Amino acid sequence: MAPVAAFGVRQGVEVVPLAVDLSAIRFDPDRQISVVTENGASVPALKHSTGTTSTNTARQDNVGGADRDSDQTED
Numbered sequence: 001m002a003p004v005a006a007f008g009v010r011q012g013v014e015v016v017p018l019a020v021d022l023s024a025i026r027f028d029p030d031r032q033i034s035v036v037t038e039n040g041a042s043v044p045a046l047k048h049s050t051g052t053t054s055t056n057t058a059r060q061d062n063v064g065g066a067d068r069d070s071d072q073t074e075d
Contacts, residue, residue: 034045
């Protein structure tokens, strides 16, 4: 019988670290985010978006029928 291993351990791969120059990153107090400034242009240091979300409410939650809502996720 094969030994039991956690899923993350079975799927793990060796990672090669990359050197990162943190001197280019600063906190912008007006925008309340970290930015990277290069050649005079500042852009968000990190951006994460999963695209459009869509939610349908159940009929029993709304007397008028199901309701649909969609939003853009971004931070």
